[in-house]
Amino acid sequence: MTTAAAVAPSPVLEVRGLSVSIGRHDLLHDLTFTVGRGERVGLIGESGSGKSLTSLAVLGLLPEGARATGSVRLAGVTHDVVGASERAMASVRGNDVSMVFQEPMTALNPTMRVGAQVAETILVHAGRGKRPGADRAAVRQRVVALLDQVGLPAPAELARAYPHQLSGGQRQRVVVAIALANDPELLVCDEPTTALDVTVQAKVLDLIVRGVEARRSAMLFITHDLPVVATVCERVLVMYGGRIVEAGPVAEVFTRPRHRYTEGLLGASDLEGARPGKPLTTIPGTVPPAGAFPEGCVFRTRCRHATAECAAPPPWSSADPGHGHACVHPAGGER
Amino acid sequence: MSAQPAGPIDPTRVAGQPRVRRRPGPSLVVGGSIVAAVVLMALLSFVWTPHDPTLVNAAARLRDVGDPEHWLGTDKFGRDVLSQVLVGARTTLFVGVVAVGVAGLLGVPLGVVAAMAPRWVGETLMRAMDLLLAFPALLLAIMFSAVYGGSTLVAMIAIGIATVPSFARIVRSGALQVLSTEYVLAARAAGRRSWGIGLRHVLPNVSSLVIVQASVAFAIAVLAEAALSFLGYGTPPPTPSWGRMLQESQELLFSAPRLAFVPGLAIAVAVLGFNLLGDGLRDRYDPRLEDRR
Numbered sequence: 001m002t003t004a005a006a007v008a009p010s011p012v013l014e015v016r017g018l019s020v021s022i023g024r025h026d027l028l029h030d031l032t033f034t035v036g037r038g039e040r041v042g043l044i045g046e047s048g049s050g051k052s053l054t055s056l057a058v059l060g061l062l063p064e065g066a067r068a069t070g071s072v073r074l075a076g077v078t079h080d081v082v083g084a085s086e087r088a089m090a091s092v093r094g095n096d097v098s099m100v101f102q103e104p105m106t107a108l109n110p111t112m113r114v115g116a117q118v119a120e121t122i123l124v125h126a127g128r129g130k131r132p133g134a135d136r137a138a139v140r141q142r143v144v145a146l147l148d149q150v151g152l153p154a155p156a157e158l159a160r161a162y163p164h165q166l167s168g169g170q171r172q173r174v175v176v177a178i179a180l181a182n183d184p185e186l187l188v189c190d191e192p193t194t195a196l197d198v199t200v201q202a203k204v205l206d207l208i209v210r211g212v213e214a215r216r217s218a219m220l221f222i223t224h225d226l227p228v229v230a231t232v233c234e235r236v237l238v239m240y241g242g243r244i245v246e247a248g249p250v251a252e253v254f255t256r257p258r259h260r261y262t263e264g265l266l267g268a269s270d271l272e273g274a275r276p277g278k279p280l281t282t283i284p285g286t287v288p289p290a291g292a293f294p295e296g297c298v299f300r301t302r303c304r305h306a307t308a309e310c311a312a313p314p315p316w317s318s319a320d321p322g323h324g325h326a327c328v329h330p331a332g333g334e335r
Numbered sequence: 336m337s338a339q340p341a342g343p344i345d346p347t348r349v350a351g352q353p354r355v356r357r358r359p360g361p362s363l364v365v366g367g368s369i370v371a372a373v374v375l376m377a378l379l380s381f382v383w384t385p386h387d388p389t390l391v392n393a394a395a396r397l398r399d400v401g402d403p404e405h406w407l408g409t410d411k412f413g414r415d416v417l418s419q420v421l422v423g424a425r426t427t428l429f430v431g432v433v434a435v436g437v438a439g440l441l442g443v444p445l446g447v448v449a450a451m452a453p454r455w456v457g458e459t460l461m462r463a464m465d466l467l468l469a470f471p472a473l474l475l476a477i478m479f480s481a482v483y484g485g486s487t488l489v490a491m492i493a494i495g496i497a498t499v500p501s502f503a504r505i506v507r508s509g510a511l512q513v514l515s516t517e518y519v520l521a522a523r524a525a526g527r528r529s530w531g532i533g534l535r536h537v538l539p540n541v542s543s544l545v546i547v548q549a550s551v552a553f554a555i556a557v558l559a560e561a562a563l564s565f566l567g568y569g570t571p572p573p574t575p576s577w578g579r580m581l582q583e584s585q586e587l588l589f590s591a592p593r594l595a596f597v598p599g600l601a602i603a604v605a606v607l608g609f610n611l612l613g614d615g616l617r618d619r620y621d622p623r624l625e626d627r628r
Contacts, residue, residue: 059524061520061523061524086528086529087528090523090526090527090528091526092526093523093524093525093526094524094525094526094527095526098524098525099521099524101517101520101521101524103517106516106517106518107517107518107521108518108521109518109522109535109536109539109540110518110540111539111540111542112535112536112539120522120525120527120531120535121525121526124525124526124527124528124531125526175521178521178525179525181525
């Protein structure tokens with residue numbers, strides 16, 4: 001495993017048996033994973049696999065009506081996120097754990113100056129718990145410093161701008177500044193670059209990684225962009241149908257995928273294998289709607305290798321939930 | 336924090352996103368001008384009126400419009416109509432401010448709370464609002480006047496209370512929309528508690544709805560005051576009010592119709608002005624109407 005995890009044995013995030021359901025639909029099923037101190041973990045899968053819901057569950061931001069069981073523990077937080085009150089979670093969010101959202105066009109309040117929105121995050125946690133109270137001038141200075149850190153030009157003037165005056169990339173930089181404002185132990189990024197221009201994506205990605213590294217923060221990075229995971233993350237979790245189907249170091253999972261779903265994902269994003277006139281590789285079928293996943297292996301309805309054996313839930317291949325797969329017919333030979 | 340945000344930011348803004356300052360629509364211009372005129376009349380009446388509006392002058396009774404001394408004539412007591420109209424504008428504005436103030440101060444927080452509180456609390460509040468909506472505003476005002484004595488203030492508080500549901504409804508639906516946005520989720524993810532979200536994120540984003548509703552409610556209040564004064568429940572004599580001028584003109588409707596015509600026109604134009612202003616503000620601020628332009 002990574003050196004960071006070896007140095008600090010207690011993980012920043014520890015998820016055990018997390019299941020989430022809305023009504024009669026099971027959306028997340030028995031998730032178990034950890035994120036070590038300073039570790040960068042990717043969470044990949046198609047849309048509808050439950051990636052975003054997992055990230056929201058980590059912050060205790062599940063939508064109304066969702067029922068969660070299991071446990072989500074964060075370093076430095078005495079209570080379990082699952083079942084915690086909104087009041088208890090308010091002092092955790094933005095402080096111990098924070099989040100970068102996908103859509104920079106809607107993640108900022110249109111009626112507030114962006115500087116005020118960064119300051120808000122600092123001020124709501126000032127004087128709470130480990131943080132000292134803050135005076136206005138110091139906060140203003142920190143806001144400008146943060147905006148400068150995320151590479152915004154003329155940060156002092158820009159702090160007085162309203163969101164609609166900024167471009168998408170600039171807004172996402174502000175969102176990152178807000179997320180990093182209180183030096184969180186864990187930064188959750190939900191597809192932070194998907195909505196941006198390709199040219200801007202790399203820059204924003206780079207500043208997120210630098211920001212996280214400078215703070216020695218851990219990161220849970222959700223995306224369906226596999227090359228991004230390969231460059232940013234150390235470990236990767238592959239999700240499908242609300243389950244983790246494969247987990248392991250990025251180098252290993254991406255070069256020698258075991259689960260047939262991972263293999264399909266990698267095949268679909270292999271642009272070097274694409275030739276003009278030849279159809280692109282795809283995973284057959286589409287992600288079924290919530291509640292319509294098959295019993296047993298959730299992927300078996302779309303899997304070329306599925307047999308009758310797959311009708312029973314496939315066991316996890318190893319004792320370590322952070323390294324293994326749940327496939328009866330793994331790629332690259334038998335288990 | 337009174338900056339000119341457009342100025343220093345311009346160089347850093349990406350191309351292809353020019354900021355277009357829309358020209359105000361005709362209803363905004365006309366409505367705004369009429370409302371401004373009413374305000375000016377009220378302000379003018381504090382420093383200057385052609386005559387004392389309450390001065391009874393037996394020698395100058397029932398002068399016609401165009402009289403060199405009394406431009407809009409005099410009523411049956413010889414009081415100057417123009418002076419009464421000017422001072423009456425004060426009453427009109429006072430009436431609107433009180434009614435809209437009461438409705439807004441109660442209705443806006445109720446709407447926000449109904450949107451943010453647990454579902455059953457919100458539903459209960461809104462059903463209570465529906466109940467209040469079942470009472471005709473004028474009936475409520477007459478009841479209040481009967482219980483607490485007739486005065487403009489009492490009548491307008493009643494009108495304000497009767498208008499609370501419309502504010503609460505509009506604010507609640509707007510607030511529900513705001514609460515489902517990603518920036519509210521982001522604020523929660525940043526550790527904002529519900530109070531902070533309500534005050535900093537929800538209220539500013541529903542304020543345009545409130546402004547529009549306020550201008551419409553203002554018009555309703557002006558009409559209500561006129562109706563109540565006409566019935567004898569509104570502004571007591573001798574305070575000049577357009578509604579009471581209308582009432583007093585009743586017995587002379589055939590011999591001196593101008594006495595009804597002048598305040599009637601003032602009421603009609605003022606109400607039209609407030610409605611146009613509300614319409615214009617909605618056109619300008621309601622994003623849902625954006626693509627229809």
